[in-house]
Amino acid sequence: MDARDPGLWRVTAPERPGLLVYLRPVASAALRAPRTGQAGEFAAFDRLAIDWSQEPDPTVTLGRDGRSLVVPASLMTLHEPIETLYELLPLATFDRAARRFWWRVFLIMQWPGGGRLLSLIARRR
Secondary structure (H helix, E strand, O other), X not given: OOOOOOOOEEEXXXXXXXXXXXXXXXXXXXXXXXXXXXXXOEOOOOEEEEEOOOOOOOXXXXXEOOEEEEXXXXXXXXXXXXXXXXXXXXXXXXXXXXXXXXXXHHHHHHXXXXXXXXXXXXXXX
């Protein structure tokens, strides 16, 4: 729960370090978030599943110690750390030879007249 907004839950997922899920349950008065011993902090769960197909509100299933808590959320935000944000995307990467080539090109561009030299080399080919 956030101190500024007592109806907002902050949940962490152990299988995805750094991932934070902020959610506001639909019936926040009826549901109480499980707490750790620290004020304002919620327990990390063994399982975290989000079902976006439920209309109009998504459903979050939180599992811990063999038990599950299904929470329909009226508001949900996922915060993914930038280090892991692009891991699942099939992005192009340069191999070692390509990285070395482009490193040399950018090094030559820093020399006085380096851009002109590169344009002469490129024009030749």
